Amino acid sequence: MLPETTHLSQRAKRLERARGRVGLYFVAALSILAGMVDAIGFVAVGDFVSFMSGNTTRLALALGQGDGPGALRIGALIGTFIIGNAAGVLVGKASGKRAWPLLACIALLLGAAGGIATAWGLILAVMAMGMINTVVEHVNGLPIGLTYVTGALSRFGRGVGRWLAGERRSGWKVQLVPWAGMFAGAVLGVGLEHRFELRAMAIAGALTALLAVVTVTVPGRWLYQYRGP
Template sequence: MLPGSSYLSARSLRVARLRGKVGLYFVAALSVLAGMTDAIGFMATGDFVSFMSGNTTRLAVSLGEGEFALVLRIGVVLLAFVLGNALGVVIARLTGRRPWPLLSIIAALLALAGLLPLSWQLPALVAAVTAMGMINAVVEEVNGLPIGLTYVTGALSRFGRGLGRALLGERRHGWRVQLIPWTGMFVGAIAGVLLEQAFDLAALLFSALLAAALGLISLKIPRRWQLGYMPR
């Protein structure tokens, strides 16, 4: 072993652990934002803002029952989410894969949704859904572990499979951290319920403030780490 190589290896390990810890804290905060926004949108409009599995089931049920106005509404929501994801990747690439420009746009969309009159419910919903699609491009993985911010079914599935392997005596790392986005979304949803009860759809302004705050916080994350979190 070359002189100093053991020191460099230990230092690299510490940096990797710190990068992972910071990334997971950031994921937790973003999941709180997603959960908060989803709960506000669902309570105020009856539609999911980030839970597209639920909206897909609702689309099928509405189609089967012949509720074509609802089919069109949910179809628009699903399309907005897909386009939001696409825009998130495009904007991330065009801005040099930095979180803060993306989070600034997300904050603006959520603020717009919160400021629109209640009679403009569908445009407000589309703006919020687009924002939640875009947020998935803020963090895609942490230290090689896949992360989902607006959907936790995959996280719970990965946690459950990891638990099964652990019960069989296999030692694999990373499966426990899948509870972080689930916990963040759950806590955020509770906050969203309380905010919606007090402010109705205008509660999305609190989501906008949180998104803007996370954009500012992201400026403190080392540039190399940001590149590792965001889509390539």
């Protein structure tokens, strides 16, 4: 292999590693925000904001117990989350897959939720969490979930099993990043809710706005590769 070709190959590998690290930092930051928002909403009003698996179980329980108002409320949260996912895709495509416009929308929704500071404002936070799932969908080809860490833990567990069986691929280790981020964010969110109640959503909005500014410094071609089609 020619020296120039070797140099280019090494440079490409360094860039790929750097892109992967930035992507994981990005995932960690978004997972912290998701955990924070989910904990604030749950402690304040008893409803999950980003954890729709939990809300699905609660919807089934409400229907089974004949709790019509509760079923309507939780069903509205699930529907709003789906709308937020769809809106995130549309905003992402309209902005050419740049991250900052999408994050700016999320920041505005969370800021408004904190300003309203009622259970009704929670709807805006749920939409924001639906949108946040479209900011990063994979890093270096590995699927990443931001607000649903059951899948991440399952992929991590399967990776452990394959490693014990003799396979030496290490990509499964990154699945702990969103789980750890959401856990840390939830701990932070509990503390914020105790002090500021639902107004703490505005703090999450401010942090999202800061993250939007930071993403402007990330090469656009890297951000494109974190997104789905």
